[in-house]
Amino acid sequence: MSEPVMRRTQTGHVARLLTPVFSVHSPLAKALSLCSVLSILAFGAVPVSAQTTSDTANYSIESAKAVHSLLLDVALAGKRLVAVGDRGHILYSDDQGANWTQAKVPTRQLLTAVYFVDAQHGWAVGHDAQILATSDAGETWTQQFSDLEREEGAPFLDVWFKDRNTGFVVGAYGALFTTEDGGQTWEDVSDRLDSEDGYHLNAIVGVEGSGLYAVGELGGMFRSADWGLTWETIQGPYEGSLFGAVATGEPGGLLVYGLRGHLFRSSDFGDTWEQIEIQTPGNGPLEFGLADGNLLANGTIVVVGHGGTVLSSTDKGQTFSLDNRSDRISLAGVTATDNGNLILVGQGGVHLASLSGADLGQQ
């Protein structure tokens, strides 16, 4: 027996008065949106970039428990590992995940994603519509943006930067923000997407030689061949929510994944999709949601999710091997160290694992 209960609870956000009348990819719209950029630059730049919350003074608390509490994403800044998570915790490790140091972070809100464009420069996003930046490889962070008015501080959910200047942030209720100046000013460009219902955008990824791809709630897919200026809506292969996307490293090669073990692969930048079935040993298809994935330096693709799920593929995502960790914890992020071990983050903080996902014990 099964009983649908509810699917969305946040109320009052759906009616979007700002929905553009014109299709986003029309030239007119481009011109209009350019105007809006100009107007924001002219009048809005100061207020937008100056937006700070009253929590500014509240730095995250240094805690020995931070490394074992909820962490949502992990990235490499050169050789350094940087992980973000609950209560404004940002941790970094210079010894392949054995020891972690807590960075100075001007927030206590849950941080959802982190991205480094080079060994020094990175951004983290999170709740209260926050964007934080670092220029010292994650040791100290400053707040670039926060907006408590926007959907009552609904979270940003992913961040991607093309270079030190140009980057994009996606988030709840269809948020798409961009910067051209390394985050000095952030512009709300949500209306570049044709997303009337304002469903959450869960992830954004750059695809080798093709452009940007964003996925979200209810199977929503958007792509931009011009690296973020114009976007088109893609009719995806799946009705359920997609939580993440990862480029396979080949031109146009891309994997998206989401609820209940659903994983899809495209080699033509999302024009066509094939579902990759994941079978559990002796118990039918994988039913755990998949949250995050990463293309490792050695070309292996790893995707992690609920129920301790660790999927890895050495053939650009055509087939995957599955490991469900015995602790069955929910995982939210993955990367790898030089020595080929996986750094998994999620419930219970950082977990060091072999490439197959087996636990190596925590430091």
Added chain:
Amino acid sequence: MSKHQQQPASFLERLIFNNRPAVILLCLLISVFLFYQASQVRPQTSFEKMIPLGHPYIQKMLEHRNDLANLGNTVRISVEAVEGDIFTKEYMETLRQISDEAFYISGVDRSGLKSLWSPSVRWTEVTEEGFAGGEVIPQTYDGSAESLEELRNNVLKSGQVGRLVANNFKSSIVDIPLLEAYPDPNDQGTLIPLDYQQFSHQLEEKIREKYQAQNPNVKVHIIGFAKKVGDLIDGLIGVALFFAVAIGITFVLLLWFTHCVKSTLAVLVATLIAVGWQLGMLNVLGFGLDPYSMLVPFLVFAIGISHGVQKINGIAMASGDAPDALAAARMAFRQLFIPGLVALLSDAVGFVTLLLIDIGVIRELAIGASVGVAVIILTNLILLPVIISYIGISQKAVKISREEAAREHPFWRFLSKCAHPMVAPISVVVAVVALAGGVWYGQNLKIGDLDQGAPELHPDSRYNLDNDFVIRNYSTSSDVLVIMVKTATEGCSTYPTLSAMDELMWRMENTEGVQSTISMVTVSKQVIKGMNEGNLKWETLSRNQDVLNNSIARADGLYNADCSVAPVLVFLNDHKAETLERTVAVAEAFAKEHNREGLEFVLAAGNAGIEAATNEVIAASETTMLIAVYAAVSIMCLLTFRSLAATLCVILPLVLTSVLGNALMAFMGIGVKVATLPVIALGVGIGVDYGIYIYSRLETYLRQGLSLQDAYYETLKSTGKAVLFTGVCLAIGVATWIFSAIKFQADMGLMLTFMFLWNMIGAIWLLPALARFLINPEKLRAKG
């Protein structure tokens, strides 16, 4: 004291001995009434009497008792599969029968009963359509391999691992909330209060014994307040058996001491009458017998016997000079009534200082013991000589007593060397060294309960083993500190409140000794995550009030009816005093920083909160009580002897015993707690008796012109045996407690035995040594 001994018959003596039939008749009438009352005394443990009601934590806790209602009274039955795991047909069938059986036990809040078989235990998962869910044990369950596999998957999805199902899948829990009072099955209109003892017995018979016999592959573990109280009351009744043992041992000793069956029986009967009267008075005063006041009958018995012995000793010695039993009894009464009265009054004064401690059970113990001592004045100082005046003492006993008085005693001669000018300085040096050592080691003494699990019971008691089993296999701890968060009505679910609670929880979790915390924030975050398709990126508080309101809808019991009080539960590693102090201090500091209009963090509830408050009261009372009890006995001594030097001779050995007692407690890992605090006052109050008996004799002989050592020899010869006997009597009365099933009674027994014996040793060994330095026999003689 000696002054009184040669007085002619007082008014009191004439009143008693001229109306002997009336005295006996009166005592008989009182006995009929009070023994009837005593038969009405019931064992009881009242939770409120064991806690310091005056402490602000407790007052706040009681104030919010109704808001915290469902935190408390549940019993949890953990059913363990000895071989394999819980996913077998047989195990699930036994589990079903156990939950059904528990459902029908009176006092169970049936709507709240939870096990894997309850329809309210569900699994949920997020699907494309939203949440999907169902009962963990589906309607189609038939015990087949497939349905067991389905069950295993449902359990994994239910989030019950660590709660209803053990982390290792080898046991699961039946969670049974209780009603403090339940409707009478025969008459729905009346409420029957839950009888913990009966309930606990039903759990044993109907659940543990029945199903362990029926399915040898299951082991049943039962924990919860009701079970613990049930076990306590059982232990309390077990202690009654010790009373019989104490009577038996005392009888043998008395016979050896008096060489006379008649007087042995007379002493025993008079003393048992005292015990009966004391119990009767308890009922008249409206008290029951709790595990603490259970000590009082033992004390009354021991004190009664020791005074009875003094009386018999006196009558036996007087029999030599008296024409008949009546005259001997009158003579002994004349000699011993006043010293006995002084000794008993100083006991009572020692007990009364216990009233300073703001904890119900200790106060009742103080009142009960004072009443008991008063009763002994009537039974053993008045009734006993009257009885003896009728029945007399056997000629053999009188003869032995006369011979004893005449012959040389090598043992006493040897002991009298304690007063020798060469030995005395050594004794004093040894005492000072022991005192210093005791003070140094006594610094390790801790406040509060130090053992794991339920501190009332032994660490290896079945309850504590069960408790340990549950703690090891489930994500839970039995030591909970509850901080109450107070807001305006309907204010508990606002973002500022919840985020402040969240901050408090994180602060507490980062405090050493804290395992985890739970509050409505925990539930809110989980539900918000669930509402967002299980995405971890949403596992935090929302600033949207509608979302928050939705998210706490299922957090029953974590906020009150009008959403104005919400508890934060802090689970601790243990209930050691340092852990409690540290966590309470962190919470207090947080409250101080964050309390503002409409948002208040209030301490404290939960067993750890109560223990923290109790520890504070105990720590504060300890010094006050010590000062009071020593001041009281010092004043009694000063009044009796009218000499500072004599007072020091009597009091200083007691100080040594108190200090060594503290060191012993530190060594044995016994903390200062509700049970052991009274021991100090009891030990000093009763211990002073020895000093008073010995010193008053010693003084008499010194006045007669004997040297200190000779005077001490004579003292020992006449009362040494009685003092030794008294010490052993008192020690035996309480020593049986060491075997009590209730841990704190065992601790009390051990400490009291030590105090009684050491006080006696101190009086015999150290008192004469001190007298060597402090007392000037010349001056005494001049004064006398």
